[in-house]
Amino acid sequence: MTKRLQVGTGPETIRVLRQALTDGLLPDTYVSGGALVHMEAISGGLATAADEDSPLPVSASVVNPAGLAGLLAEHARVVRAKVRKNDEGDPEPYDEEVTPPREILSSVLAGKTWPGVPVLRGVIGAPVLRRDGTLLQRPGYDPATGFYLASKVALPHVPDAPTAAQVADARRFLLDRFLADFPWASSADRANYVALLATPILRQFTRCLIPFALIDATMPSSGKTILTAGPGMLYGQRVMPWTYSDEELRKSITAVFAEQVGVVVWDNLAEGTVIDSAVLAQLVTTGTWSDRQLGASRNIATINDRLWMATGNNLQVGGDMASRTVRVHLDPDMPRPELRDQTAFGIPHLDQWITVPANQLTVLWHLLVLVLDWTRQGALRVTGLSMRQFTPWAQYLGGFLAHHDIGGFLTNAATVREIDQDEQRWAAFLSTWHERHGDRRMTAAELRRDAEPAHFGSDVNDPWDGQFITTSSGRLPNPLQLGRLLTGQDGRYRGNYVLRAGTNERGRAIYWIEHPDE
Numbered sequence: 001m002t003k004r005l006q007v008g009t010g011p012e013t014i015r016v017l018r019q020a021l022t023d024g025l026l027p028d029t030y031v032s033g034g035a036l037v038h039m040e041a042i043s044g045g046l047a048t049a050a051d052e053d054s055p056l057p058v059s060a061s062v063v064n065p066a067g068l069a070g071l072l073a074e075h076a077r078v079v080r081a082k083v084r085k086n087d088e089g090d091p092e093p094y095d096e097e098v099t100p101p102r103e104i105l106s107s108v109l110a111g112k113t114w115p116g117v118p119v120l121r122g123v124i125g126a127p128v129l130r131r132d133g134t135l136l137q138r139p140g141y142d143p144a145t146g147f148y149l150a151s152k153v154a155l156p157h158v159p160d161a162p163t164a165a166q167v168a169d170a171r172r173f174l175l176d177r178f179l180a181d182f183p184w185a186s187s188a189d190r191a192n193y194v195a196l197l198a199t200p201i202l203r204q205f206t207r208c209l210i211p212f213a214l215i216d217a218t219m220p221s222s223g224k225t226i227l228t229a230g231p232g233m234l235y236g237q238r239v240m241p242w243t244y245s246d247e248e249l250r251k252s253i254t255a256v257f258a259e260q261v262g263v264v265v266w267d268n269l270a271e272g273t274v275i276d277s278a279v280l281a282q283l284v285t286t287g288t289w290s291d292r293q294l295g296a297s298r299n300i301a302t303i304n305d306r307l308w309m310a311t312g313n314n315l316q317v318g319g320d321m322a323s324r325t326v327r328v329h330l331d332p333d334m335p336r337p338e339l340r341d342q343t344a345f346g347i348p349h350l351d352q353w354i355t356v357p358a359n360q361l362t363v364l365w366h367l368l369v370l371v372l373d374w375t376r377q378g379a380l381r382v383t384g385l386s387m388r389q390f391t392p393w394a395q396y397l398g399g400f401l402a403h404h405d406i407g408g409f410l411t412n413a414a415t416v417r418e419i420d421q422d423e424q425r426w427a428a429f430l431s432t433w434h435e436r437h438g439d440r441r442m443t444a445a446e447l448r449r450d451a452e453p454a455h456f457g458s459d460v461n462d463p464w465d466g467q468f469i470t471t472s473s474g475r476l477p478n479p480l481q482l483g484r485l486l487t488g489q490d491g492r493y494r495g496n497y498v499l500r501a502g503t504n505e506r507g508r509a510i511y512w513i514e515h516p517d518e
Helices: 010-022 065-075 102-109 164-178 187-206 224-235 246-256 278-284 319-324 357-376 388-403 413-418 421-437 444-450 479-487
Strands: 003-007 029-032 035-041 058-062 076-085 091-097 122-124 140-142 147-149 212-217 237-240 263-269 288-292 299-303 307-313 325-330 454-456 459-461 497-503 509-514
Touching (some): 010 102, 058 122, 065 102, 164 357, 187 224, 187 357, 187 388, 224 263, 224 307, 224 357, 237 246, 246 278, 246 288, 278 319, 319 325, 319 388, 319 421, 325 413, 357 388, 421 444, 421 497, 421 509, 444 479, 444 509, 479 509
Parallel strands (some): 003 076, 122 147, 212 307, 212 325, 237 263, 263 307
Antiparallel strands (some): 029 035, 035 058, 076 091, 454 459, 497 509
């Protein structure tokens, strides 16, 4: 029944409306970051391709004055008392339905405290495991977590205690049908992918940092985009262009936090791209992302609850990203992967099949069965795994995979180091330095002079054969720049070599290479 709200003067109207909102006048209205938000379905949604944005079917929109006016008209009858003369000329009271002025509505919404209004912590596109190990799978608002579940298609109920037959069927579907025909370079690549697929489900349960996900291949048309579409379309996906500017990268990251998606994909990076960004390294190692709001002067802070992924061919990592990245590598080992007979696959034309919401939920249902079977057995962790800040994630997901006998998880960590361009450059530089000078102590100026090319007529000879370290622009550093680079590497091992720094009897900085294996 439509609620009647009696208003009067400006102050009275503000008090009446604010109290009505606090008392739950508007359905599907919550508080997030001190602001009222209203859940509403998004009309005109279209099926998307695997490499396109896949938004959730609802949106949590901040209630502004115009929006509040519309919601009041829909869910209440706002009236003020008036008097008019009847047919006999006597005064007659009546109610006039009104829309409160914009300044009144702005005043109502200006407050940050909304006692009694449920708190919205996020909108999710697929069930998640609560902190207590139970599964949030009923669509709508969940008071226990503050999440709003908005699935694209109704998901059949997942049993809290799956039977052995259901678990066996789920494992067969996931490994022997859905993932059977991808050209995994190793068992580690398949295991890593299953871990990434399950990660958004377990995020609330594990409450830990998640590494960056790199899905690359030796050839185009190997299936990279289909793999990102797995978690992307299940949990809501935003596909973004890659940028080499840290400032632009930061802006795009901040902007995407305003969107209700669980997975962010930098898709189809240029072949051989080196992912080496201080901003990205910071992103995956912080539980809360803080930055200046675009178009405003205030800072915002938001929970970093996304899965961040990149795809491309023969990608590389640099800087700190090598130890913060999980790699899934595909190698079809053939010249034209797109010519493979897809009708013979476990799921023919998987690239089209995965874009159908009902099929996405088929994948999800079987995955949830495996997750709940693991939690029913105690959600055991593999304590021997270590991955810097991501060790809890590695141990939880390692336990999940071990429980279902999916081997190889993170055993390709050495291949991530092999594609670490920064590691390769420094290892080659230190080994060449040691070959030329052994453990001799040298100043940066002496070392830099040693890199000067020798001229023999029209011929130029590089004594370092291109292995001398360069600046980010690819140029040889001057002595001051070189000294800073070397100081920043003091005590760091590169392969079997380690750079040491000290001072000589004149107080000048000196550097030398040690080779512990000698």
